[in-house]
Amino acid sequence: SGAILNISSTAAISPRPRLSWYNASKGWLNTATKGMAVELAPLGVRVNALNPVAGDTPLLKMFMGEDTPEMRAKFLSTIPLGRFSTPEDMGNAACYLCSDEASMITGVCMEVDGGRCI
Numbered sequence: 428s429g430a431i432l433n434i435s436s437t438a439a440i441s442p443r444p445r446l447s448w449y450n451a452s453k454g455w456l457n458t459a460t461k462g463m464a465v466e467l468a469p470l471g472v473r474v475n476a477l478n479p480v481a482g483d484t485p486l487l488k489m490f491m492g493e494d495t496p497e498m499r500a501k502f503l504s505t506i507p508l509g510r511f512s513t514p515e516d517m518g519n520a521a522c523y524l525c526s527d528e529a530s531m532i533t534g535v536c537m538e539v540d541g542g543r544c545i
Contacts, residue, residue: 428470428471428472429471429472429473430472430473430474430475430524430525430529431463431467431472431473431474431475432474432475432476432477432521432524432525433456433459433460433474433475433476433477434476434477434479434517435453435456435457435460435476435477435478435536436449436453436478436479437478437479437480437481437538437540437543437544438450438453438454439453439454439456439457439478439536440457440478440536440538440544441543441544443490446490453478456476457476457478457536460474460475460476460534460536461534461536464533464534465534468533473529473530473532473533474533474534475524475529475532475533475534475535475536475537476535476536476537477517477520477521477524477536477537477539478536478537478538478539478540478544479512479516479517479539479540480506480511480512480538480539480540480541480543481502481511481512482511482512482513482514482516482517483511483512483513484514487511490502505543506540506541506542506543507541507542507543507545508541508542509541510541512539512540512541516539517539520537520539524537
């Protein structure tokens with residue numbers, strides 16, 4: 428028994444331009460998560476994934492481009508809750524998916540995205 432948690436991306440659900448290989452790799456990971464969930468369920472192993480939206484981390488520049496107030500505002504306008512994700516957001520979701528409280532959840536790719544993929 429146990430839990431596996433993959434880290435994917437909202438790019439798997441709602442791809443961004445000029446990131447085709449990244450988008451595709453995250454789409455593959457979501458599919459692999461579901462496949463692994465089916466294969467490992469008989470062993471009592473749950474497999475889920477997080478699909479985070481971009482966070483205010485050093486990786487942000489890769490997705491956003493030039494870091495200016497205008498670019499941040501443009502990027503944030505695509506997130507209905509109006510903020511970047513935080514490491515705490517991801518940690519809270521990860522703790523839940525790996526906890527006993529989520530014992531009936533497997534094969535889920537959970538968007539932690541402030542509504543971006545709606």
